[in-house]
Amino acid sequence: MASTTTFALDVAQRSLLEKGFFVLDDSLAGERISEMEERGFPYFTEYGLDFCKQFAFDERIRSILEASFEKCSLGHWLRYEDFPGHVECFRRGGPKAGRRVLMVHLWAKGSRVAYYVGSHLHDMATSRGRRSLYEIPLSELDRVGSEPEHKEFPDGGFVILDARLGFEIKQGYAITFLFAANEVLANWAKIILPHSEALEEKVSDMEKESTKIGLNFTFKASPGGGTTMKTETLVPMHIAES
Template identity: 75%
Template sequence: MASTTFTLDVAMRSLLEKGFFDLNDSTVGDRVLDMEKQGFPYLTEYGMDFCKQFAFDERIRSILEASLERCSLGHWLRYEDFPGHVECFRRGGPKAGCRVLTVHLWAKGSRVEYYTLSHLHDLMTTKGRRSLYEIPQSELDRVGSRPEVKEFPDGGLVILDARLGFQIEKGYAITFLFATDEVIANWAKMTLPYSVGLEQKVKNLEILSANIGLNFKFEGSGSTER
Protein backbone atom coordinates (compact mmCIF):
# COMPACT_ATOMS: atom_id res chain seq x y z
CA MET A 1 0.00 0.00 0.00
CA ALA A 2 2.86 2.42 0.75
CA SER A 3 4.31 4.40 -2.13
CA THR A 4 7.60 5.01 -0.27
CA THR A 5 9.68 2.96 2.15
CA PHE A 6 8.48 3.35 5.72
CA THR A 7 10.96 3.64 8.59
CA LEU A 8 9.63 3.87 12.13
CA ASP A 9 12.60 5.88 13.40
CA VAL A 10 12.09 8.52 10.71
CA ALA A 11 8.34 8.67 11.42
CA MET A 12 8.88 9.05 15.16
CA ARG A 13 11.48 11.78 14.74
CA SER A 14 9.19 13.75 12.42
CA LEU A 15 6.24 13.34 14.78
CA LEU A 16 8.26 14.51 17.78
CA GLU A 17 10.09 17.37 16.09
CA LYS A 18 7.59 18.72 13.54
CA GLY A 19 4.38 17.36 15.03
CA PHE A 20 3.30 15.27 12.03
CA PHE A 21 4.47 12.62 9.60
CA ASP A 22 3.34 12.27 5.99
CA LEU A 23 3.34 8.62 4.91
CA ASN A 24 3.37 9.70 1.24
CA ASP A 25 0.63 7.23 0.37
CA SER A 26 -1.14 8.26 -2.83
CA THR A 27 -3.31 5.13 -2.88
CA VAL A 28 -5.59 6.61 -0.20
CA GLY A 29 -7.53 8.95 -2.50
CA ASP A 30 -9.35 6.25 -4.45
CA ARG A 31 -10.57 4.52 -1.31
CA VAL A 32 -11.68 7.80 0.25
CA LEU A 33 -13.56 8.60 -2.96
CA ASP A 34 -15.27 5.21 -2.81
CA MET A 35 -16.25 5.89 0.81
CA GLU A 36 -17.71 9.22 -0.31
CA LYS A 37 -19.71 7.55 -3.10
CA GLN A 38 -21.10 5.11 -0.52
CA GLY A 39 -22.31 8.04 1.59
CA PHE A 40 -19.66 7.70 4.34
CA PRO A 41 -21.17 4.60 6.02
CA TYR A 42 -18.77 4.59 8.97
CA LEU A 43 -20.65 2.38 11.41
CA THR A 44 -21.18 -0.55 9.05
CA GLU A 45 -19.27 -3.64 8.00
CA TYR A 46 -17.96 -1.64 5.04
CA GLY A 47 -16.85 1.09 7.42
CA MET A 48 -15.03 -1.36 9.68
CA ASP A 49 -13.13 -2.72 6.67
CA PHE A 50 -12.17 0.84 5.75
CA CYS A 51 -11.08 1.49 9.33
CA LYS A 52 -8.97 -1.67 9.34
CA GLN A 53 -7.24 -0.77 6.09
CA PHE A 54 -6.21 2.74 7.16
CA ALA A 55 -6.61 3.52 10.87
CA PHE A 56 -5.16 0.10 11.71
CA ASP A 57 -2.62 0.07 8.89
CA GLU A 58 0.52 -1.73 10.08
CA ARG A 59 2.59 1.45 9.83
CA ILE A 60 0.05 3.46 11.82
CA ARG A 61 -0.13 0.72 14.47
CA SER A 62 3.63 0.73 14.90
CA ILE A 63 3.66 4.51 15.45
CA LEU A 64 0.77 4.33 17.91
CA GLU A 65 2.38 1.56 19.92
CA ALA A 66 5.73 3.36 20.01
CA SER A 67 4.19 6.74 20.93
CA LEU A 68 1.26 5.93 23.20
CA GLU A 69 1.91 2.32 24.26
CA ARG A 70 -1.71 1.60 25.24
CA CYS A 71 -4.50 3.57 23.52
CA SER A 72 -7.92 3.24 21.91
CA LEU A 73 -9.65 4.52 18.82
CA GLY A 74 -12.07 7.06 20.25
CA HIS A 75 -13.19 9.35 17.44
CA TRP A 76 -13.98 8.98 13.74
CA LEU A 77 -15.40 11.81 11.66
CA ARG A 78 -14.93 13.84 8.48
CA TYR A 79 -13.65 17.41 8.61
CA GLU A 80 -14.13 19.62 5.58
CA ASP A 81 -12.19 22.70 4.51
CA PHE A 82 -12.29 25.71 6.82
CA PRO A 83 -10.00 28.38 5.32
CA GLY A 84 -8.78 31.09 7.64
CA HIS A 85 -9.07 28.94 10.77
CA VAL A 86 -6.13 27.15 12.39
CA GLU A 87 -7.49 24.35 14.56
CA CYS A 88 -6.24 21.66 16.89
CA PHE A 89 -7.89 18.78 18.72
CA ARG A 90 -5.96 19.16 21.97
CA ARG A 91 -4.27 22.04 23.77
CA GLY A 92 -1.81 22.46 26.60
CA GLY A 93 1.59 22.00 24.98
CA PRO A 94 4.25 20.19 27.05
CA LYS A 95 1.97 19.99 30.10
CA ALA A 96 -0.69 18.10 28.14
CA GLY A 97 1.92 15.80 26.62
CA CYS A 98 1.57 13.49 23.66
CA ARG A 99 -1.49 11.50 24.69
CA VAL A 100 -3.64 11.77 21.56
CA LEU A 101 -2.65 11.10 17.95
CA THR A 102 -4.72 11.96 14.89
CA VAL A 103 -4.80 10.14 11.56
CA HIS A 104 -5.82 12.21 8.52
CA LEU A 105 -7.00 10.42 5.38
CA TRP A 106 -7.02 13.10 2.70
CA ALA A 107 -9.43 13.21 -0.20
CA LYS A 108 -8.09 13.86 -3.68
CA GLY A 109 -7.35 17.52 -4.33
CA SER A 110 -7.02 18.47 -0.66
CA ARG A 111 -4.66 21.14 0.64
CA VAL A 112 -3.70 21.66 4.29
CA GLU A 113 -1.27 23.70 6.33
CA TYR A 114 0.39 21.98 9.29
CA TYR A 115 1.85 24.46 11.76
CA THR A 116 5.14 22.85 12.71
CA LEU A 117 6.27 23.03 16.35
CA SER A 118 2.91 24.35 17.52
CA HIS A 119 2.39 21.15 19.51
CA LEU A 120 5.34 22.07 21.72
CA HIS A 121 3.82 25.31 23.05
CA ASP A 122 0.97 26.09 25.42
CA LEU A 123 -0.95 28.41 23.09
CA MET A 124 -3.97 30.52 23.86
CA THR A 125 -6.98 29.04 22.09
CA THR A 126 -10.69 29.70 21.64
CA LYS A 127 -13.52 27.23 21.21
CA GLY A 128 -14.20 26.83 17.49
CA ARG A 129 -17.41 26.43 15.55
CA ARG A 130 -16.93 22.70 15.08
CA SER A 131 -15.91 21.60 18.58
CA LEU A 132 -12.19 22.01 17.94
CA TYR A 133 -9.88 24.58 19.45
CA GLU A 134 -8.89 27.52 17.25
CA ILE A 135 -5.44 29.11 17.50
CA PRO A 136 -5.07 32.82 16.72
CA GLN A 137 -2.41 33.67 14.17
CA SER A 138 -0.83 36.00 16.70
CA GLU A 139 -0.14 33.04 18.99
CA LEU A 140 1.52 31.07 16.19
CA ASP A 141 3.63 34.10 15.29
CA ARG A 142 4.60 34.55 18.95
CA VAL A 143 6.20 31.10 19.14
CA GLY A 144 7.58 31.13 15.60
CA SER A 145 5.36 28.37 14.26
CA ARG A 146 5.27 28.39 10.47
CA PRO A 147 2.93 26.43 8.19
CA GLU A 148 4.15 23.55 6.07
CA VAL A 149 1.80 23.29 3.11
CA LYS A 150 0.82 19.82 1.93
CA GLU A 151 -0.96 19.23 -1.36
CA PHE A 152 -2.74 15.91 -1.96
CA PRO A 153 -3.79 15.65 -5.62
CA ASP A 154 -4.22 11.88 -5.21
CA GLY A 155 -5.12 11.82 -1.54
CA GLY A 156 -2.81 11.16 1.38
CA LEU A 157 -2.21 9.64 4.78
CA VAL A 158 -0.79 11.72 7.65
CA ILE A 159 -0.43 11.06 11.38
CA LEU A 160 -0.07 14.02 13.72
CA ASP A 161 0.08 15.00 17.34
CA ALA A 162 -3.43 16.19 18.29
CA ARG A 163 -1.90 19.34 19.80
CA LEU A 164 -0.61 20.43 16.38
CA GLY A 165 -2.35 23.32 14.64
CA PHE A 166 -3.64 22.73 11.12
CA GLN A 167 -5.73 24.63 8.58
CA ILE A 168 -7.75 22.78 5.94
CA GLU A 169 -7.72 25.10 2.97
CA LYS A 170 -9.31 22.75 0.45
CA GLY A 171 -10.93 19.32 0.44
CA TYR A 172 -11.52 17.18 3.52
CA ALA A 173 -9.98 14.58 5.78
CA ILE A 174 -11.57 11.47 7.22
CA THR A 175 -10.15 11.68 10.71
CA PHE A 176 -9.38 9.10 13.40
CA LEU A 177 -8.30 9.98 16.96
CA PHE A 178 -6.41 7.56 19.19
CA ALA A 179 -6.02 8.44 22.87
CA THR A 180 -4.36 6.92 25.91
CA ASP A 181 -6.47 5.08 28.48
CA GLU A 182 -6.69 8.00 30.94
CA VAL A 183 -7.83 10.38 28.21
CA ILE A 184 -10.28 8.00 26.54
CA ALA A 185 -11.96 7.34 29.89
CA ASN A 186 -13.58 10.78 29.62
CA TRP A 187 -14.86 10.31 26.06
CA ALA A 188 -18.30 9.06 25.09
CA LYS A 189 -18.33 5.71 23.36
CA MET A 190 -19.15 5.45 19.66
CA THR A 191 -22.41 3.51 19.28
CA LEU A 192 -22.69 0.72 16.70
CA PRO A 193 -25.96 -0.92 15.65
CA TYR A 194 -25.69 -4.54 16.70
CA SER A 195 -25.42 -7.27 14.09
CA VAL A 196 -23.50 -10.53 14.06
CA GLY A 197 -21.51 -9.43 11.01
CA LEU A 198 -20.55 -6.07 12.52
CA GLU A 199 -19.59 -7.70 15.81
CA GLN A 200 -17.23 -10.00 13.92
CA LYS A 201 -15.67 -7.06 12.07
CA VAL A 202 -14.99 -5.37 15.41
CA LYS A 203 -13.40 -8.55 16.76
CA ASN A 204 -11.18 -8.62 13.67
CA LEU A 205 -9.94 -5.14 14.60
CA GLU A 206 -9.40 -6.05 18.24
CA ILE A 207 -7.01 -8.90 17.45
CA LEU A 208 -4.68 -6.69 15.40
CA SER A 209 -2.97 -5.26 18.48
CA ALA A 210 -3.03 -6.07 22.17
CA ASN A 211 -2.23 -2.42 22.90
CA ILE A 212 -4.82 -0.65 20.74
CA GLY A 213 -8.44 -0.85 21.84
CA LEU A 214 -11.78 0.39 20.52
CA ASN A 215 -14.06 2.87 22.28
CA PHE A 216 -17.20 1.25 20.83
CA LYS A 217 -20.43 -0.02 22.28
CA PHE A 218 -23.18 -1.97 20.54
CA GLU A 219 -26.80 -0.96 20.72
CA GLY A 220 -29.56 -3.52 20.37
CA SER A 221 -29.85 -7.28 20.78
CA GLY A 222 -26.62 -8.92 21.88
CA SER A 223 -24.97 -5.57 22.54
CA THR A 224 -21.69 -5.38 24.43
CA GLU A 225 -19.14 -2.65 25.15
CA ARG A 226 -15.60 -2.54 23.81
Protein backbone atom coordinates (compact mmCIF):
# COMPACT_ATOMS: atom_id res chain seq x y z
CA MET A 1 0.00 0.00 0.00
CA ALA A 2 2.80 2.43 0.87
CA SER A 3 4.49 2.03 -2.52
CA THR A 4 1.16 2.58 -4.34
CA THR A 5 0.51 5.76 -2.33
CA THR A 6 4.04 7.04 -3.01
CA PHE A 7 3.69 6.38 -6.74
CA ALA A 8 0.30 8.10 -6.91
CA LEU A 9 1.68 11.11 -5.05
CA ASP A 10 4.67 11.29 -7.38
CA VAL A 11 2.39 11.23 -10.42
CA ALA A 12 0.10 13.91 -8.94
CA GLN A 13 3.01 16.18 -8.02
CA ARG A 14 4.53 15.91 -11.49
CA SER A 15 1.18 16.66 -13.15
CA LEU A 16 0.63 19.69 -10.91
CA LEU A 17 4.11 20.95 -11.68
CA GLU A 18 3.98 20.45 -15.44
CA LYS A 19 0.30 20.67 -16.43
CA GLY A 20 -1.06 22.57 -13.43
CA PHE A 21 -3.79 20.08 -12.50
CA PHE A 22 -4.44 16.43 -11.65
CA VAL A 23 -7.69 14.46 -11.98
CA LEU A 24 -8.55 12.12 -9.11
CA ASP A 25 -10.90 9.17 -9.56
CA ASP A 26 -13.94 9.31 -7.28
CA SER A 27 -17.17 7.56 -8.18
CA LEU A 28 -19.02 9.14 -5.23
CA ALA A 29 -18.36 12.80 -6.03
CA GLY A 30 -21.28 13.38 -8.39
CA GLU A 31 -23.83 11.70 -6.15
CA ARG A 32 -22.68 13.57 -3.04
CA ILE A 33 -22.77 16.90 -4.88
CA SER A 34 -26.29 16.16 -6.13
CA GLU A 35 -27.33 15.40 -2.57
CA MET A 36 -25.73 18.63 -1.37
CA GLU A 37 -27.66 20.55 -4.04
CA GLU A 38 -30.96 18.85 -3.12
CA ARG A 39 -30.42 19.92 0.49
CA GLY A 40 -29.88 23.53 -0.61
CA PHE A 41 -26.09 23.63 -0.08
CA PRO A 42 -26.15 23.64 3.75
CA TYR A 43 -22.48 24.55 4.23
CA PHE A 44 -22.73 25.76 7.84
CA THR A 45 -24.21 22.55 9.27
CA GLU A 46 -22.99 19.21 10.54
CA TYR A 47 -23.82 17.76 7.14
CA GLY A 48 -21.85 20.52 5.42
CA LEU A 49 -18.77 19.96 7.55
CA ASP A 50 -18.98 16.20 6.95
CA PHE A 51 -19.05 16.96 3.23
CA CYS A 52 -16.05 19.26 3.63
CA LYS A 53 -14.12 16.61 5.56
CA GLN A 54 -14.86 13.89 3.02
CA PHE A 55 -13.53 15.82 0.03
CA ALA A 56 -11.31 18.68 1.26
CA PHE A 57 -9.50 16.26 3.56
CA ASP A 58 -9.55 13.24 1.25
CA GLU A 59 -6.42 11.17 1.97
CA ARG A 60 -4.99 11.91 -1.49
CA ILE A 61 -5.62 15.64 -1.14
CA ARG A 62 -3.96 15.63 2.28
CA SER A 63 -0.88 13.88 0.95
CA ILE A 64 -0.52 16.38 -1.91
CA LEU A 65 -0.99 19.37 0.42
CA GLU A 66 1.46 18.03 2.98
CA ALA A 67 4.04 17.46 0.25
CA SER A 68 3.47 20.94 -1.22
CA PHE A 69 3.41 23.19 1.86
CA GLU A 70 5.23 23.41 5.16
CA LYS A 71 1.95 24.67 6.64
CA CYS A 72 -1.31 25.55 4.91
CA SER A 73 -4.94 26.18 5.77
CA LEU A 74 -8.36 25.94 4.19
CA GLY A 75 -9.04 29.42 2.89
CA HIS A 76 -12.17 29.53 0.74
CA TRP A 77 -15.15 27.29 0.14
CA LEU A 78 -17.00 28.48 -2.97
CA ARG A 79 -19.35 27.35 -5.70
CA TYR A 80 -18.37 28.52 -9.17
CA GLU A 81 -21.07 28.18 -11.80
CA ASP A 82 -20.48 28.03 -15.54
CA PHE A 83 -19.08 31.09 -17.29
CA PRO A 84 -18.47 30.04 -20.91
CA GLY A 85 -16.20 32.23 -22.97
CA HIS A 86 -14.19 33.41 -19.95
CA VAL A 87 -10.87 31.93 -18.85
CA GLU A 88 -10.29 32.61 -15.15
CA CYS A 89 -7.67 32.00 -12.47
CA PHE A 90 -7.60 32.64 -8.74
CA ARG A 91 -3.99 33.88 -8.61
CA ARG A 92 -1.73 35.53 -11.14
CA GLY A 93 1.97 36.19 -11.46
CA GLY A 94 3.36 32.92 -12.78
CA PRO A 95 6.75 31.87 -11.36
CA LYS A 96 7.05 35.06 -9.32
CA ALA A 97 3.84 34.27 -7.44
CA GLY A 98 4.90 30.67 -6.86
CA ARG A 99 2.72 27.71 -5.94
CA ARG A 100 1.24 29.00 -2.70
CA VAL A 101 -2.44 28.17 -3.25
CA LEU A 102 -3.99 24.89 -4.43
CA MET A 103 -7.63 24.47 -5.44
CA VAL A 104 -9.88 21.43 -5.30
CA HIS A 105 -12.69 21.34 -7.87
CA LEU A 106 -15.63 19.05 -7.11
CA TRP A 107 -17.59 18.86 -10.35
CA ALA A 108 -21.33 18.37 -10.46
CA LYS A 109 -22.78 15.82 -12.86
CA GLY A 110 -22.77 16.99 -16.46
CA SER A 111 -20.06 19.61 -15.97
CA ARG A 112 -17.58 20.54 -18.70
CA VAL A 113 -14.37 22.52 -18.19
CA ALA A 114 -11.24 23.48 -20.10
CA TYR A 115 -7.95 23.62 -18.17
CA TYR A 116 -5.23 25.62 -19.90
CA VAL A 117 -2.18 23.41 -19.63
CA GLY A 118 0.93 25.09 -18.26
CA SER A 119 -0.68 28.52 -17.94
CA HIS A 120 0.29 28.60 -14.24
CA LEU A 121 3.94 28.87 -15.27
CA HIS A 122 3.54 32.20 -17.09
CA ASP A 123 3.06 35.78 -15.96
CA MET A 124 0.21 37.05 -18.13
CA ALA A 125 -1.83 40.22 -18.36
CA THR A 126 -5.16 39.79 -16.57
CA SER A 127 -8.22 41.79 -15.60
CA ARG A 128 -10.58 41.54 -12.64
CA GLY A 129 -13.58 39.38 -13.44
CA ARG A 130 -17.12 39.58 -12.15
CA ARG A 131 -16.62 37.05 -9.35
CA SER A 132 -13.36 37.95 -7.61
CA LEU A 133 -11.25 35.97 -10.04
CA TYR A 134 -8.78 37.18 -12.66
CA GLU A 135 -9.72 36.81 -16.32
CA ILE A 136 -7.04 35.87 -18.85
CA PRO A 137 -7.42 37.05 -22.48
CA LEU A 138 -7.10 34.33 -25.10
CA SER A 139 -4.41 36.43 -26.75
CA GLU A 140 -2.24 36.02 -23.65
CA LEU A 141 -2.78 32.25 -23.59
CA ASP A 142 -1.87 32.12 -27.28
CA ARG A 143 1.23 34.20 -26.62
CA VAL A 144 2.59 31.72 -24.07
CA GLY A 145 1.45 28.69 -26.06
CA SER A 146 -1.03 27.35 -23.50
CA GLU A 147 -3.59 24.99 -25.04
CA PRO A 148 -6.85 23.90 -23.37
CA GLU A 149 -7.36 20.34 -22.19
CA HIS A 150 -11.10 19.68 -22.19
CA LYS A 151 -12.64 17.56 -19.44
CA GLU A 152 -16.19 16.26 -19.24
CA PHE A 153 -17.72 14.92 -16.04
CA PRO A 154 -21.03 13.19 -16.83
CA ASP A 155 -20.96 11.57 -13.37
CA GLY A 156 -19.19 14.36 -11.53
CA GLY A 157 -15.47 14.71 -10.91
CA PHE A 158 -12.63 15.53 -8.56
CA VAL A 159 -9.63 17.69 -9.59
CA ILE A 160 -6.78 19.40 -7.73
CA LEU A 161 -5.08 22.33 -9.46
CA ASP A 162 -2.62 25.14 -9.03
CA ALA A 163 -4.58 28.33 -8.30
CA ARG A 164 -2.59 30.16 -10.98
CA LEU A 165 -3.96 27.84 -13.68
CA GLY A 166 -6.43 29.24 -16.20
CA PHE A 167 -9.74 27.40 -16.55
CA GLU A 168 -13.04 27.94 -18.35
CA ILE A 169 -16.22 26.45 -16.90
CA LYS A 170 -18.28 25.68 -19.97
CA GLN A 171 -21.17 23.89 -18.26
CA GLY A 172 -22.24 22.94 -14.74
CA TYR A 173 -20.53 24.06 -11.58
CA ALA A 174 -17.71 23.22 -9.19
CA ILE A 175 -17.80 23.26 -5.42
CA THR A 176 -14.31 24.58 -4.74
CA PHE A 177 -11.94 24.43 -1.78
CA LEU A 178 -8.83 26.61 -1.67
CA PHE A 179 -5.82 25.77 0.47
CA ALA A 180 -3.16 28.44 0.91
CA ALA A 181 0.23 28.65 2.56
CA ASN A 182 -0.18 30.36 5.90
CA GLU A 183 1.85 33.42 4.88
CA VAL A 184 -0.66 34.04 2.07
CA LEU A 185 -3.51 33.96 4.59
CA ALA A 186 -1.97 36.59 6.86
CA ASN A 187 -4.35 39.35 5.70
CA TRP A 188 -7.42 37.19 5.09
CA ALA A 189 -10.44 37.36 7.40
CA LYS A 190 -11.66 34.37 9.39
CA ILE A 191 -14.23 31.77 8.45
CA ILE A 192 -17.22 32.35 10.72
CA LEU A 193 -19.46 29.44 11.70
CA PRO A 194 -22.66 29.51 13.77
CA HIS A 195 -22.22 28.83 17.47
CA SER A 196 -22.88 25.14 18.03
CA GLU A 197 -21.26 22.55 20.27
CA ALA A 198 -21.88 19.96 17.56
CA LEU A 199 -20.09 22.08 14.95
CA GLU A 200 -17.22 22.77 17.35
CA GLU A 201 -16.82 19.04 17.84
CA LYS A 202 -16.81 18.52 14.06
CA VAL A 203 -14.12 21.17 13.63
CA SER A 204 -12.06 19.63 16.43
CA ASP A 205 -12.21 16.26 14.68
CA MET A 206 -11.19 17.81 11.35
CA GLU A 207 -8.22 19.56 12.98
CA LYS A 208 -6.88 16.17 13.97
CA GLU A 209 -6.67 15.05 10.32
CA SER A 210 -3.26 16.67 9.79
CA THR A 211 -0.68 18.61 11.78
CA LYS A 212 0.27 20.55 8.62
CA ILE A 213 -3.20 21.55 7.39
CA GLY A 214 -5.23 24.06 9.40
CA LEU A 215 -8.85 25.18 9.39
CA ASN A 216 -8.69 28.44 11.28
CA PHE A 217 -12.42 28.71 11.86
CA THR A 218 -14.02 31.03 14.33
CA PHE A 219 -17.52 30.72 15.80
CA LYS A 220 -20.14 33.38 16.38
CA ALA A 221 -20.68 34.58 19.92
CA SER A 222 -22.17 31.99 22.25
CA PRO A 223 -25.42 32.68 24.12
CA GLY A 224 -23.29 33.53 27.13
CA GLY A 225 -21.57 36.32 25.22
CA GLY A 226 -18.21 34.70 24.54
CA THR A 227 -16.69 33.91 21.19
CA THR A 228 -15.10 30.56 20.52
CA MET A 229 -11.96 30.73 18.39
CA LYS A 230 -10.29 27.89 16.54
CA THR A 231 -6.60 28.19 15.57
CA GLU A 232 -5.33 31.23 13.68
CA THR A 233 -6.64 33.28 10.69
CA LEU A 234 -8.58 32.56 7.56
CA VAL A 235 -10.98 33.94 5.00
CA PRO A 236 -14.75 33.91 5.24
CA MET A 237 -16.44 30.79 3.90
CA HIS A 238 -17.56 32.72 0.86
CA ILE A 239 -20.10 31.06 -1.44
CA ALA A 240 -19.84 32.37 -5.01
CA GLU A 241 -23.01 31.67 -6.97
CA SER A 242 -22.13 33.51 -10.18
